[in-house]
Amino acid sequence: MLEVKDLSKTYKDVQALNHVHLTLKEGVYALLGPNGSGKSTLMNLICQQLKPTTGKILWNQQEISKLGHDYYKILGYAPQLQGLYEEMSGLRFLTYMALLKDIPKKDIDAEVQRVAKLVNMQEHLTKKCRAYSGGMKQRLLVAQALLGNPQLLLFDEPTAGLDPKERVSLRKVFAKLSKHHILLIATHVVSDVETIAEEIIFLKKGEVVNIGCVNALFEEYHQSSLEDVYLELFGDDEDV
Ligand SMILES: Nc1ncnc2c1ncn2[C@@H]1O[C@H](COP(=O)(O)OP(=O)(O)OP(=O)(O)O)[C@@H](O)[C@H]1O
Ligand SMILES: [Mg+2]
Numbered sequence: 001m002l003e004v005k006d007l008s009k010t011y012k013d014v015q016a017l018n019h020v021h022l023t024l025k026e027g028v029y030a031l032l033g034p035n036g037s038g039k040s041t042l043m044n045l046i047c048q049q050l051k052p053t054t055g056k057i058l059w060n061q062q063e064i065s066k067l068g069h070d071y072y073k074i075l076g077y078a079p080q081l082q083g084l085y086e087e088m089s090g091l092r093f094l095t096y097m098a099l100l101k102d103i104p105k106k107d108i109d110a111e112v113q114r115v116a117k118l119v120n121m122q123e124h125l126t127k128k129c130r131a132y133s134g135g136m137k138q139r140l141l142v143a144q145a146l147l148g149n150p151q152l153l154l155f156d157e158p159t160a161g162l163d164p165k166e167r168v169s170l171r172k173v174f175a176k177l178s179k180h181h182i183l184l185i186a187t188h189v190v191s192d193v194e195t196i197a198e199e200i201i202f203l204k205k206g207e208v209v210n211i212g213c214v215n216a217l218f219e220e221y222h223q224s225s226l227e228d229v230y231l232e233l234f235g236d237d238e239d240v
Pocket of ligand 2: 039040041080156
């Protein structure tokens with residue numbers, strides 16, 4: 001279980017997150033909100049790329065800052081920006097990431113093939129990353145997050161650049177993982193999460209403005225699609 005308690009983050013004069021509380025158990029949690037609402041900041045805090053200004057994050061009641069390297073065995077993260085090593089092949093990239101994750105050498109080949117298969121990349125692994133389409137790069141990023149089968153998975157806009165077929169296939173991967181993992185998915189594509197999310201977390205200017213399951217949100221806003229709920233919450237905002 002991941003608990004976010006009274007989490008705030010300020011960059012110089014920008015309050016990017018403001019007193020956020022969350023409890024995440026198994027399942028898919030969707031993080032929705034306009035550009036600049038704090039989605040990536042929250043993810044970067046959970047994966048310890050950033051330090052909170054105030055508040056804390058607990059994994060099974062322990063502060064993540066005190067878990068040291070063990071935390072990285074629990075965590076898989078696919079960042080929003082594609083930091084791929086362009087001259088490496090997909091195979092080398094995944095192998096390299098598996099080494100960084102301390103996966104035993106004897107298991108690496110099988111593990112790389114397992115995650116590549118999950119995102120349908122096994123046939124493209126020998127090509128260099130620079131030759132991949134945006135969608136293929138995105139799938140490779142998702143694959144590296146799955147190495148070692150971590151319990152907590154953070155995906156920051158994982159379907160950006162994917163065509164509808166790839167999008168549906170990734171959604172199926174997420175749905176399958178949701179039974180035994182915690183997935184936090186930031187996205188602008190509401191349909192990616194509408195049918196698979198346990199809870200939708202709406203962020204606005206760094207604050208959680210609503211959180212609930214899809215059906216409860218439909219009832220509360222008298223809507224029948226998540227996109228309409230989103231528009232009701234954010235439609236009037238010219239800016240965040
Ligand atoms: N390194 C930084 N330094 C200063 N301000 C930052 C930094 N990173 C983010 N911000 C600001 O913090 C706020 C939240 O940004 P964040 O990237 O978390 O939003 P987001 O919801 O992920 O947006 P998007 O949908 O565009 O990815 C924005 O106002 C942004 O300009
Ligand atoms: Mg972002």
